[in-house]
Amino acid sequence: MSFTAKFMFLVVITASIAWAKPDVFLKTKMYLPFLRFSALYPMEAARNQISGFCTLQFDVAESGGVENPQVLACSPEGYFERPSIEALSRFRYQPSSYRVAGVVEAFWFSAEINSEYSHWKNLGVYNRVKCREAVHECHAVLAAP
Template sequence: MNFIRITIGALLGAAVTLGLFYLMPLLIAMADSSLDEKPATKIADITMPDREIETNLKEAKPDKPDDPEEPPPDLDQPDIEAEVNPDALNMTPQISADVNIGLGSGLGTGDGEYLPIVKVAPMYPRRANSRGVEGYCTVEYTVTKNGSIRDAVAVDCVPSGYFERTSVKAATKFKYKPRVIDGEAIEVLGVQNRFTYELEQ
């Protein structure tokens, strides 16, 4: 069955090919011969004039400006007299941070070689300042081997909800001389510092 189909296809292909070969010369013979009789159009020749290109390798540099003979005179500073009120500039309320250090664990009851080096005063909370609230806050923390502060937490603050955040933030900036035993620095747990907040009267 397939052989018959292939044979028929081959015969049809051969017939189409022979028909095309016969048709192509016929189409050429039937073409308009007047197209070939038109004279060819000549394109004008384009010539470019010869030009010499000059290359300037040594470009003249501009002359250096002359130095001024005399420098410009100094302008006189205007005399401005202003009265400054020191009390008006000091808008921050007065606070006091006691350096009262309590020892919350047994590790701090020995020699006590650790010493405070840097104490940072806390900022007075804006909400407490606007409401005229005073009080105190005790922060407990650990003095590490390098003298920094770790695990700072507010343990006793009166009134509650005003001074905890600023007190903990200030305590984390403290620096201590670490406690040393037998030539080795050790951590001190349960160190406390009490911050007292008082408004300027």
């Protein structure tokens, strides 16, 4: 093999390696914790028969733990924020080499199973995760089945 042929072969191999790992988007059908806890129904809300929900956004660390929980919406305000954050902080996801940002979880509080706030009526929305392999970064987006 001539010097020129060896050089061209090396350039082609190097270019192939450089382009072999573009951003890869991984999709999971559902992104769910393997360890999940229910939020405690606040005594004051139960005493006054108040139903509602609280939606939180958070990140999942490489270790599988929940980080940076933020309240997106709670209705009515002032009842369900604390128990939702406390329950969410105990969730555990499968550890991975990726950090997942923007995961959303909703907690529903109702004494009646047929209430508009019953979590049984709000199933079917899940987090779809997209990862950029080159930077080990993932983001979750809510999706319907």
